[in-house]
Amino acid sequence: MRELIKQKIVDSLAAPLPTFTRRDIRLPRIAGKATAVVGMRRTGKTTFLWQVLSDRVREGVPREGLLFFGFEDERLAGMAAKDLQIVVEEYYRLHPEWRDKKKAVFAFDEIQAVPGWEPFARRILDTEHVELFVSGSSARLLSREVATSMRGRAMEVLVNPFSFREYLRHRGKEPGGPVDRLPKAARSAMEKELLEYLTCGGFPEAQNADASDRRDLLRGYVDAVLFRDIVERHEETHVAALRWMVRHLLGNPGGSFSVNRFYKDTRSQGLSVTKDKLYDLFSYLEDAFLVRTVSLLTKSERRRMVNPRKVYPVDPGLIPIYDRTGQSETGHALETCVMLELRRRAADIAYVRTRDGAEVDFFALFPDRREVLIQVCADLGDPNVCEREVRGLVEAGREHPDAEKTIVVLHPGPSRALPDGIEVKPAVEWLLS
Numbered sequence: 001m002r003e004l005i006k007q008k009i010v011d012s013l014a015a016p017l018p019t020f021t022r023r024d025i026r027l028p029r030i031a032g033k034a035t036a037v038v039g040m041r042r043t044g045k046t047t048f049l050w051q052v053l054s055d056r057v058r059e060g061v062p063r064e065g066l067l068f069f070g071f072e073d074e075r076l077a078g079m080a081a082k083d084l085q086i087v088v089e090e091y092y093r094l095h096p097e098w099r100d101k102k103k104a105v106f107a108f109d110e111i112q113a114v115p116g117w118e119p120f121a122r123r124i125l126d127t128e129h130v131e132l133f134v135s136g137s138s139a140r141l142l143s144r145e146v147a148t149s150m151r152g153r154a155m156e157v158l159v160n161p162f163s164f165r166e167y168l169r170h171r172g173k174e175p176g177g178p179v180d181r182l183p184k185a186a187r188s189a190m191e192k193e194l195l196e197y198l199t200c201g202g203f204p205e206a207q208n209a210d211a212s213d214r215r216d217l218l219r220g221y222v223d224a225v226l227f228r229d230i231v232e233r234h235e236e237t238h239v240a241a242l243r244w245m246v247r248h249l250l251g252n253p254g255g256s257f258s259v260n261r262f263y264k265d266t267r268s269q270g271l272s273v274t275k276d277k278l279y280d281l282f283s284y285l286e287d288a289f290l291v292r293t294v295s296l297l298t299k300s301e302r303r304r305m306v307n308p309r310k311v312y313p314v315d316p317g318l319i320p321i322y323d324r325t326g327q328s329e330t331g332h333a334l335e336t337c338v339m340l341e342l343r344r345r346a347a348d349i350a351y352v353r354t355r356d357g358a359e360v361d362f363f364a365l366f367p368d369r370r371e372v373l374i375q376v377c378a379d380l381g382d383p384n385v386c387e388r389e390v391r392g393l394v395e396a397g398r399e400h401p402d403a404e405k406t407i408v409v410l411h412p413g414p415s416r417a418l419p420d421g422i423e424v425k426p427a428v429e430w431l432l433s
Helices: 002-014 045-058 080-092 117-127 143-148 164-171 184-200 211-234 238-248 259-268 276-288 301-306 316-322 332-343 382-400 427-431
Strands: 034-038 068-070 104-109 130-134 152-157 254-256 291-294 309-313 348-353 359-365 370-379 404-411 422-426
Touching: 002 068, 002 080, 034 045, 034 316, 034 404, 045 104, 045 130, 080 117, 117 130, 130 152, 143 348, 143 382, 164 301, 184 316, 184 332, 184 382, 184 422, 184 427, 211 238, 211 276, 211 316, 238 259, 238 276, 238 309, 259 276, 259 291, 259 316, 291 332, 291 348, 309 316, 332 348, 332 359, 332 404, 332 427, 348 382, 359 382, 370 382, 382 404, 382 422
Parallel strands: 034 130, 034 152, 068 104, 104 130, 370 404, 404 422
Antiparallel strands: 254 309, 291 309, 348 359, 359 370
16 A cells, blocks of 8 residues: 555656646635535546646646645555555655645545545644645545535635636637627627537536537436435435436526425325425535525525525536426526526525515625626517516615616617616626626
């Protein structure tokens, strides 16, 4: 084991930094804390660790001070927590000049493969002069638990599939300046790229796949979450109910979901599952990052809990795989992208239902306390659609007078007179702002 670990360290330190598409992910830097890189399977957590090391090189850290060590290696089968210290000792045996004198960077990928790793990680934060990054996701440890198992000693960094800007960057088409200053032809090209992104999504491996292969690939990702992160992890036996819940949630993006209502549907389908079990299954899907939820905006915690939540997939590319209507899901895909982008921008979000029954897709509260009411719409050309979106913003604006009011739209349609204070933003421009 010692010789194997030493060889992996030597190989890692000698390996050139891989090429990658840069992610727009902010890293917290708080002394004494590890960074836990979390997210759904196949979103690029390992690649992001390499990005961190590459950034440290650019900041002037010598290459020998940057250790990437992957624990998902069949040759390490049977490795125990006590063996983890070998990694530290062998690294400093190779580079003793770093110990206690210069801060090395350790990136431990899939560390959950070693049972009992958490005390080791906490100990080296206290006893070694290192910056520590950990990541992982498997049936034995969901990625979110990588952060929570550190008992307050880790800051969580979430890696989602590519945003629209990252998607363009991956394809070498990221605009070099503000979108509103691009020539007409370039803007049209961006709009075409957005339509493609809304269909194929942002999972890195899916970018160069044709439509058929992409569907199989993404369906495989979902199955891996279901069977490895939920069924195997929790020894779950209600597989039929779980599959039906996933089809329902991913096929109805932005739809309201109530466990009580879904429970009645399962009974009508002859599925024997309790309401408490359905709550468990839903929480498992959230913990595995397959779905994201948005609650009702209200000061009452009880009202927030009893009202249905709006549920979105982690990536718009999952929507066409599970949609059964046969209709275009462009509007729902765009709404999903706006929700994910608001999360990336660190906004607290909720949906609004006014006293008169109108709804607004999102109320976003940003870290600087700026408030924004946002409606998302595929086509504002239909007068009925326009009237509905505007009415919701006007009514919600009375209840939240400090909030900006925005309609994010894919196709603006003909120019219309709108009430003062409402701004229409083309989706391409808003997503890339």
